[in-house]
Amino acid sequence: MRITLGLFFLIYISTFSIVAYSQDNQIQLKGIVPGKQAKNIQIVEQRISANIYRDYSYVECYYHLRNTGAEVEAEMGLPIMNFVAASQKNVNLYDRNSFEVLINNRSIGYRNIYIPNELREITGRKSNKNAVNRYYKKNMPGYAWRILFPENGELQLLVKYKLPAGQTNSFNYFGYQLAQSALWKGKIERTEVSVNLAGINPDALISVAPKTNEQNPQNFKWHYKNADSKDYIFVKYQGGFSRRNSFERETASNSIKFLLNNKKVSEKKIEKQKKTEIAFVKRSENQVNVFTKDFVLKSFANEVSERFPDIKKRIEKLDTYKFDTSYILILNGRRVNRNKAYETLYETHSTSIKSLELKDDTNSGKTEISIDTQKITTYGA
Known part of the structure; x- marks a missing residue:
């Protein structure tokens, strides 16, 4: 295959x-x-x-x-x-x-x-x-x-x-x-x-x-x-x-189920995705789930829509190029690596957010998405 x-x-x-x-x-x-x-x-x-x-x-x-x-x-x-x-x-x-x-x-x-x-x-x-x-x-x-x-x-x-x-x-x-x-x-x-x-x-x-x-x-x-x-x-x-x-051939068997943004698709559908538009990939024993950048931004906008409606409006208008080049994600005071920004947004649930702000820096032209989360059962170093 x-x-x-x-x-x-x-x-x-x-x-x-x-x-x-x-x-x-x-x-x-x-x-x-x-x-x-x-x-x-x-x-x-x-x-x-x-x-x-x-x-x-x-x-x-x-x-x-x-x-x-x-x-x-x-x-x-x-x-x-x-x-x-x-x-x-x-x-x-x-x-x-x-x-x-x-x-x-x-x-x-x-x-x-x-x-x-x-x-x-x-x-x-x-x-x-x-x-x-x-x-x-x-x-x-x-x-x-x-x-x-x-x-x-x-x-x-x-x-x-x-x-x-x-x-x-x-x-x-x-x-x-x-x-x-x-x-x-x-x-x-x-x-x-x-x-x-x-x-x-x-x-x-x-x-x-x-x-x-x-x-x-x-x-x-x-x-x-x-x-x-x-x-x-x-x-x-x-x-x-x-x-x-x-x-590698063993793991790439026909038993693998392919998903695109949580929906089952064919392998060919996955292969046609532009690599520049892939946000991250989740895999398990027999399943591969590919998430696109546009899907993640829309999902995050929907996730925060009830508590942060103004921010929701700005996020849902973003295109992925603008986010990649002009936005910086800050989580609990620490900058998130660009390669992990989309996955972090997708994993952040509204109920865990203590504060959410968009901070525009006129000098650099960048915008910070600053998220502070509640202390829950686990956290990272």
């Missing part, structure tokens, strides 16, 4: 841009780890669901979190995984769109995900492989976000991501290290893991560890109660080493 390279290479491969494809592609996945101010946070329950294909896996990690202390803004995140530390030449830790994080079923968006300062300081240099390895061993967040917990408060966290399979010369594998109680407050009360051989023939399965009685030819499950959750889930299957191109 032919796919326009410039757009869809980013859509499908951005998640994997930090992976070095070598003859021994060692992939180890891990659960979330605590960062600053998280000493009183307990993982009450974790549920891990993985769909495994020949060359990649799609993983969803659910966590029920509990604050056992006073109100706190706790940091947590995904650790650096082995494939990052082992592939330093291709590391791209700033690709924050490579996974999705939801708090109480609400996506926190790219702007609420950041690279901790300690890791930021050791990335981007040629001689930092050892430093990144040391950071990895500390079980500290590689990508982080902050969550505002009320006193004794609880919430639901969902992390989704898609990664290539672990590969050796003789087999492929899926490996996952569960979140560990030792890193958090108290024990993890309930753990459930489900691994589904979504794109693998059961005859190709070599081994599964640890052993479990809950299984059928396509699915394996593990349950733990009040355990330290030290187990490392390891599924080994036939496949052997395969090149990056085969992984």
Whole structure:
């Protein structure tokens, strides 16, 4: 299936841009780890669901979190995984769109995900492989976000991501290290893991560890109660080493559903879109949703129409060229990167806006869209 390279290479491969494809592609996945101010946070329950294909896996990690202390803004995140530390030449830790994080079923968006300062300081240099390895061993967040917990408060966290399979010369594998109680407050009360051989023939399965009685030819499950959750889930299957191109072809299968501004369209319709008019792209396991700049501006105008009618009138009259060249987006006092401006507007809901102003600068000819949002359950650095 032919796919326009410039757009869809980013859509499908951005998640994997930090992976070095070598003859021994060692992939180890891990659960979330605590960062600053998280000493009183307990993982009450974790549920891990993985769909495994020949060359990649799609993983969803659910966590029920509990604050056992006073109100706190706790940091947590995904650790650096082995494939990052082992592939330093291709590391791209700033690709924050490579996974999705939801708090109480609400996506926190790219702007609420950041690279901790300690890791930021050791990335981007040629001689930092050892430093990144040391950071990895500390079980500290590689990508982080902050969550505002009320006193004794609880919430639901969902992390989704898609990664290539672990590969050796003789087999492929899926490996996952569960979140560990030792890193958090108290024990993890309930753990459930489900691994589904979504794109693998059961005859190709070599081994599964640890052993479990809950299984059928396509699915394996593990349950733990009040355990330290030290187990490392390891599924080994036939496949052997395969090149990056085969992984790209696998992800670009006919099962992909294409949407344009939330409406189902054909692949050809997507290919005809001018790249200069594409605002951003959302992708999931089997779906690609392309948003155009004009659609985003109209959506934002409609979103704020009731509370800010005057601003709505100005926004809906804007053409995308004028917005791109003459408008600057400021969110909570910080300038938003031009590449993320449209997505930020689309993700900003009227109910979360505390103040919204348009500020014209006669000297520069620019107009600032200044948005201040209410403090909700999450926010970014």
